Amino acid sequence: MTIARVDRRPKRSPAVSGVTGTAGRRDSLSHRARRRNRLTALAFVAPLVAYLVAFYLYPLYRNLDLSLRNYTVRSFVDNNAPFSGWDNFSHVLNDPTFGPALRHTMVFTFVSIVFQYAAGLALAVFFNRHFRLAATLRALFLIPWLLPLIVSASTWSWMLNSESGVVNYALHLVGVSPVDWLTSPHWALTSVIIANVWIGIPFNLVILYSGLQNIPGELYEAASLDGASGWQQFRRITFPLLRPVSAITLLLGLVYTLKVFDLIWIMTKGGPGDSSSTLATWSYQLGFGTLLPKFGPGAAVGNILILIALVFGLLYIRVQRRQEA
DSSP states (O other): OOOOOOOOSOOOOHHHHHHHHHHHHHHHHHHHHHHHHHHHHHHHHHHHHHHHIIIIIHHHHHHHHHHTBOOOHHHHHHTOOOBOTTHHHHHHHTSTTHHHHHHHHHHHHHHHHHHHHHHHHHHHHHHTTOOTTHHHHHHHHTHHHHSOHHHHHHHHHHHTOTTTOHHHHHHHHTTOOOOOTTTOTTTHHHHHHHHHHHHHHHHHHHHHHHHHHTSOHHHHHHHHHTTOOHHHHIIIIIHHHTHHHHHHHHHHHHHHHHTOOHHHHHHTTTOSTTTTOOHHHHHHHHHHSSSSOOHHHHHHHHHHHHHHHHHHHHHHHHHHHHHHO
16 A cells, blocks of 8 residues: 655745745845945055055155165165164264254244145135136136246245345345345245245145135125124134135145155255255255265154154044044
8 A cells, every 4th residue: 555745845836936036036146246346346446556555655664674774885785784773763863963954844844834824715715705807816826836846946046046036136126135045044944935835825725715615605695794794704604614624734734845855955955054954855865965875864764754744644633533523
């Protein structure tokens, strides 16, 4: 006698099976789409990563390696310099040039930033009134920013020349004695600051003017109806709402000005003596400015400059987070 087996498994209807199969195919297609999107994103990011590694991370690593080894011209070619630890940093910090170079760097940076920001903000508020020829004049103010730096520095060197400069000629016309702008220890740093302020004003103008465009005009109209003066509108509306843009403008100006080298080198070469020497120019002088270059101390000065810029960058991030909180 044969007993037929009874299939106790639940039977799925054709409709349910079709839905399950369709859902599986959808999951598979969704997984493939996500994988394709990740590969596409990696393909776009790869050139940026390669650029950062080749032109930022590797140079930073090499500069750190230079500052921790006792490199000479021979060992630099052979790549066989002995490890010296923090000796190069100790040598730099105890050098008599370090104090004046650090002081000149701070004075050059902060004075330049203050005047660049103040002039740029004043011009941005002025051009924000949208009068006739405002766009043309604003474009003309961008010329110093668009010129190659070597052209600007050479022009200022000619203008501030003690004997044939146009600035001393103008002073002579008003009865003022000529000034040794580039050859006097008392005026050399002031001269490069003036040139750097002139170059940096257009950058501040462009960024701050863009920030002013994002402030709603209704706020000024309401303030005018309430009887607020122009200065009160600036103090109560413009300046507070422009604070985030001002912060990033000052940070970028700070990082850029800390590493200014070519302008100072073309105009004064850090002289006369060390009267206009900064950490950037001193680093170059140590590494390339003598017949017996000191690669290790020069790299150490460069790393100190990078550390200073990093500290200010971290301070900016901390302030921004407090403001957003």
